[in-house]
Amino acid sequence: MFMIEVEIFPHRYLKASTTEKFLNKIYDLKTVERVVIHGQPLPKVITYGPARGLPVNHTERKIIHVKGVPVELTVMAGRFWITLSDDSELDKLDEICKEMFPFGYNLRVGKFLKDRPTVTDYIKYGEDGVFLINEMDRRLIGMVDPRSRMANSVTVVEKEEKEE
Known part of the structure; x- marks a missing residue:
């Protein structure tokens, strides 16, 4: 299957x-797969130093x-x-970026994500788990932080299939 990967790098960190x-606009595109x-982590609690364990009330950590x-x-x-299924909507993606990021952005086409199971995938899921991911949903390959639970780090947004 032919997939295209695009990196969009706004010149500033984005507010929630x-x-x-931005995410709602790009998920309107038919070719968006993943x-x-x-970006910069927004932790719930301070993890080190004299204030360890105290909550971090960052204004941008939102749902x-x-x-x-x-x-x-x-x-x-x-x-x-x-990740796009083909390059037919690259111009639309660029237009969305121009509209959303008046301060500037970089858009590059290249290879940015893993497409084969990593050692970390095997550590996290085991050999049977990696086999299941390969068979069921390849979008999860390489989406593993070995120190976190998957429910905390990956959210699946299903695309609506529109009948024509």
């Missing part, structure tokens, strides 16, 4: 409201809604890796 609007948000699915924003969005 801008991230929500979106990965990368946003992407196509009706609640998504807890655990990073300050600074980069998006988007």
